[in-house]
Amino acid sequence: MKVWIPQPLRSYTQQQTHVVADGATLAELLADLDRRYPGIRFRMIDEQDGVRTHMRLFVNREPVASLATPLRDGDEVHIFQALSGG
């Protein structure tokens, strides 16, 4: 599946704007993403499996709140991060 990476996390993906990762759920996909790009998951998902405050996840351009969200081949995942403050 295609996963879009926000700019602040691209240091983990060698500056690639999108990468490939797999999983039957969003949780599995993020685990696979972390295997491929170690450390990336904890920067957006906390130790209680909560999505960090200013991060949002979209599947096929629809916002999703649960990491249990099922995924199918061909789905596209966007990781989105707010940039605010000074």
Next chain:
Amino acid sequence: MTQPAPGPLALLVATRKGVWMLRSDAARRHFDPDGPHFLGHVIHHAVLDPRDRRTLLIAARTGHLGPTVFRSVDAGKRWQEASSPPAFRKAKAGETGRVVDHVFWLEPAHASEPGCWYAGTSPEGLFRSEDGGDTWAPVAGFNDHPRNAEWTKKEDLGTPDGPILHSIQIDPRNSRHLYISMSGIGGGVFESSDGGGDWKPMNAGCVVNFGPNPEPEVGHDPHCMRLHPLEPDLLYQQNHCGIYRMRRPEARWVRIGDNMPKDVGDIGFPIELHPRDPRTAWVFPMDGTDVWPRTSPDGKPAVYVTRDAGESWQRQDRGLPREQAWFTVRRQAMAVDARDPVGVYFGTTSGEVWGSASEGSEWSCLARHLPLIHSVETAEFAP
């Protein structure tokens, strides 16, 4: 204390937007800025391991990304992220889980434990690494202590950036004898004599002037606590409510800030100790009146030094601005080196670093126009 062989001296300056290493010349008069490293990252602490004098750890997050630790084993040439940064254990069903917001304090463990480190976080958590900062585990004896909820978890009543665990101090005679401090309504100084397995508050004699009980067991706000490496039974504390000293085993804090000039007061964040003279300490007083401006009193910054363990204090402001300088120096933003005479340094929230190669008798500005400075540490790199 063994005097380290001279090597390149640098100041590690951790700021709200990255890290700078200010590399000193031999006379400690000129400091070359090396940086920024990790530009844009919020860095609360940058520390050199004094045991190998090559390993550097920094506590980082960004505005919206989660917290982490970066490490270098070659004095800052290359950096790697911790593969398992400090994180609370996963909550059990029905339990409210805690989440590390940021790593605030990094402390090398005892000299007999090479590669071991402690980390203090916000909200208050204690973590330990045994592999040079690559992987971190919660110190369950504190994070899951039966009284932990009484001492912590007051997110809305902590410091403005969140309640913090700081001032991790290790008895040089015994690797298992630890102190921590916490700022917040349930806070204070705490001690463990079994390597972090159990903890007890240690706040007798310390007064709280902002609560209903003037001398509670917990509920204190230590800003910075230090033990002297040559006399580990001598502790100093810059508290929200004054400057204190404790001698063990008496275990009672005595307010030595009462000996400060009354028009300056004894409120501040940092306190630093002379590495070879347990009776000498430096503080940076701030305005703790009215709504707590936390700036230099009357806009006239000065360091104060005691040479007699707090019985008297002398003002040190030669070279500092005479007026209209509204410095704030945070609890980790003052440091000393181990040279003779001792170098004393501090960084301000307005991005200036000041230093004295003469134990505070004269100051010069070493860097300016940096971002808000969270911490300053001295680093005596291996030759």
